[in-house]
Amino acid sequence: MKLLRTCLLSFLLSQPVLAQENFKTELQKIIKRSGIPESDLGLYITAGEGEHQEIILDVNSKKKMIPASISKVATASAVLEYFPPGYKFKTQLLSAGDIQDKTLKGDLVLKGSGDPGFVSENMWFLVNNFKRSEITKVEGDLVVDDSLFDQKRYDSSRQPERVDRAYDAPVGAMSFNWNSINIFVRPGNKAGEAAKVFLDPENEYVRLVNKTTTTSGSDNNVVASRVEDKTFGGDVIHVSGKIGVNSKEVVIFKNITQPDLWAGYNLKSFLSQRGITITGKIRIGKASDKAVILAEAESKAIEQAVADMNKFSNNYVAEMLTKNMGALKKQPGSLDTGMEMINEHLKKLGLPDDQYYFQNPSGLTRDNKISPFGMWKVILHLKNDFKVQPEFLTSLPIAGIDGTLKRRMKNSPGERWVRAKTGYLTNVVSLAGYAGRSDGRVFTFTFIFNGTKDEASVRNFFDQMLIALLK
Known part of the structure; x- marks a missing residue:
């Protein structure tokens, strides 16, 4: 009986490691099949609660890349820090x-x-x-x-x-x-x-x-x-x-x-x-x-303004909210002052100084740069901080349901289980957010592509990566 219990315990403890290795193997196969050079990708996926994160995939996660509209994740994080839920203009x-x-x-x-x-x-x-x-x-x-x-x-x-x-x-x-x-x-x-x-x-x-x-x-x-x-x-x-x-x-x-x-x-x-x-x-x-x-x-409450920004990737709302932050510090409110506050906020979150540079709150620029790991740090903060987590989660597009993910992952294991911010510029595709499973496990991820491959095929590749996690 003692031997049986020991063997059973050993088996149970080995499951996360086995699952992790299976994930890694499957994800590496999808990367290879995509034909996308790994040098054009920055991918970072973890699972777990709080600060205890199990790394599922790491591809160039410390490389500074153009994020496009997932920049709005950083803007949302700063806005929700400076304006409490329920704030109205x-x-x-x-x-x-x-x-x-x-x-x-x-x-x-x-x-x-x-x-x-x-x-x-x-x-x-x-x-x-x-x-x-x-x-x-x-x-x-x-x-x-x-x-x-x-x-x-x-x-x-x-x-x-x-x-x-x-x-x-x-x-x-x-x-x-x-x-x-x-x-x-x-x-x-x-x-x-x-x-x-x-x-x-x-x-x-x-x-x-x-x-x-x-x-x-x-x-x-x-x-x-x-x-x-x-x-x-x-x-x-x-x-x-x-x-x-x-x-x-x-x-x-x-x-x-x-x-x-x-x-x-x-x-x-x-x-x-x-x-x-x-x-x-x-x-x-x-x-x-x-x-x-x-x-x-x-106005409607500040969290609904953040949803207006994130659900449909509204650049106008991103810049309006950033000027409002700037006006808190110095009037008249300016984008320069607002951007200072966003960058100060990112520094407080512990992002490595050499892994980000933000000049625009909407991402409608090629000047913004951040590593997948840096963006993951912001996403993780928004997941862990209960003061802002419900508001931020509600602001994200839902796969197969609404916003910029309305037509993606529809009728797949990803539908309704992925909430993420999308990004797109010429030769830039990005996605950052969360993928949940029915067993309660939640993956926190950041995907960034900077290259010349067809953007539609890159978006499909990102979706296939998430579907593989959720099957």
Whole structure:
């Protein structure tokens, strides 16, 4: 009996080692089959709880590499340290004027607080709140106070080419609808007619030039572009191409160029729809110290803003949150100050100095560098620190379910069991997060590829590595 117990104990103790070796063998086979040179890869996988981590795979884990959008993991970690769960930004309407017979005698000020999620619903809430003051007319200007942040709209470390796509939107303390506009295109009633184009939201800041044509069939080649009109003081949306009479609605997203004016013109439009007129012009300025709050709209909680950033890899939200961190330390808030705080946070986490260099919070740059081990340290911290772990975990895309992982690992052992942040630039693919198993085991991993192999095949390789762990 004693011999049997000894043999059984020896067998049980050997299982983790056997499992680890099996994992390593299987993962090495997948790496070899992928045809990706190991010199282009940085891979680090561990399993275990707390600081007691069993290394499952280590390929170039100390090599500094371009991380792309998994940079947002570091940004999220710093944001959740400096802003407690439940923190909310407040956008305000203020005035130092007097109210006489439902008329505000003086300027109305829209003051931004750096809310990255200030969208149409929030604007309606703010306007309806203001409506209850029973003011129907503003005899003065509509002043936009964008002063919480500096006026640097784009981080210099972003890719240098400016494009009109929504992912390259400018940032400002008073921003609205992700500083982007929705363009909806529907076919005309019959071939030969112009297509029907709708801008949402619609206001005086944007002008539409519609050069589309409706054709027979259901194909379409509709294109749109946004051009800044410095004389007019807004943006012009050009829509052209052809759309079939049987085609479904096409939607295109474009950024705008001047967040403060964009927010001001939208407020004017929303006020008008509630029967409130502005007699003056829309201009940029600051609220006076004597101004009183007439209406206020709170943002969603900070953890939901982090989810907006991570689920869909939103660069605009990353930079807005970073400027908010900068404003905590020194106003006006700047990306430079915010990045100092992110790098200080990474140093506190114990990342080796020679294994990271962060210049941009979103990863939309080739200047950011970090080793897979360095990123793993951040991921592990976010797993171990209960103060932030639930909020961070909820912010990550879920394999086969939502966000940037919605179409990956679907109908595989990885579906719903992998939560991770994705990254992509030309010749860069990355993935960092957690893979859980039904037996309670959780793997913490960082995958980075810097090379010339087809990016789609690299993403599939990463997925196959995780599926092998979870089978």
